[in-house]
Amino acid sequence: MSASHKVIVVGDAILGRNDKIAAMTRRRLADAGVFAINLLSSPGSGKTALLERTLTDCSAKWSMAVVVGDLQTDNDAVRLNRCGSPVVQIVTGEVCHLDAQMTASGIEEIGLDDLDILFIENVGNLVCPAAFDLGEGARVALLSVTEGEDKPLKYPAAFSKASIVLITKVDIAEVLGVDLELMHRHILKVAPRAEIIEVSSRSGEGMQAWYDWLHLHVQFVLGNLEVVVG
Numbered sequence: 001m002s003a004s005h006k007v008i009v010v011g012d013a014i015l016g017r018n019d020k021i022a023a024m025t026r027r028r029l030a031d032a033g034v035f036a037i038n039l040l041s042s043p044g045s046g047k048t049a050l051l052e053r054t055l056t057d058c059s060a061k062w063s064m065a066v067v068v069g070d071l072q073t074d075n076d077a078v079r080l081n082r083c084g085s086p087v088v089q090i091v092t093g094e095v096c097h098l099d100a101q102m103t104a105s106g107i108e109e110i111g112l113d114d115l116d117i118l119f120i121e122n123v124g125n126l127v128c129p130a131a132f133d134l135g136e137g138a139r140v141a142l143l144s145v146t147e148g149e150d151k152p153l154k155y156p157a158a159f160s161k162a163s164i165v166l167i168t169k170v171d172i173a174e175v176l177g178v179d180l181e182l183m184h185r186h187i188l189k190v191a192p193r194a195e196i197i198e199v200s201s202r203s204g205e206g207m208q209a210w211y212d213w214l215h216l217h218v219q220f221v222l223g224n225l226e227v228v229v230g
Contacts, residue, residue, distance in 0.1 A: 021100035025135025041142035043124030055083035067106035
């Protein structure tokens with residue numbers, strides 16, 4: 001008589017627990033009228049620079065806060081803290097992504113009172129973060145011109161669920177000989193419904209379009225708009 005055995009699919013178990021926590025976080029954010037954005041990208045794509053400029057330019061318009069995930073150091077949190085908005089750094093150690101529990105802990109630390117936008121700067125990685133729902137209202141993928149036009153095809157999961165893709169550092173695209181039209185086509189091949197905005201945190205190019213996108217979605221969360229495209 002053979003011994004009975006049980007097979008446990010670890011990935012499904014982990015993601016199932018994560019999704020339950022993410023759902024609770026999403027309800028909490030909705031009840032508080034807070035628009036939460038999960039920023040995904042490779043290391044060095046410009047997430048922190050984008051947030052620095054956004055926090056600085058829009059501080060008079062919205063109350064904003066940031067949860068920052070990194071394997072080690074609080075360098076990004078130190079940079080963002082200078083902008084005057086609340087920042088919580090989560091050091092993940094050897095974990096290559098933020099999960100819903102980590103994010104919920106960061107939100108608990110910040111609080112949601114009088115907050116309009118919560119930015120979640122995920123760990124720089126185009127693989128693991130794509131699998132974890134954090135309870136965000138929108139997923140924003142960044143793609144730097146320094147990374148090459150084919151990154152969306154190589155890492156489709158990171159882009160396929162994005163509401164918007166920001167092509168960053170466009171001020172140096174011409175110098176690098178980047179084919180921006182090809183980059184757009186590759187993004188739309190894996191994320192056909194995503195809005196695409198070309199931005200430069202350094203020059204300011206495209207930043208107003210990014211702020212307009214934020215404004216539209218914040219108004220939707222507050223119930224002032226019935227439909228949001230993107």
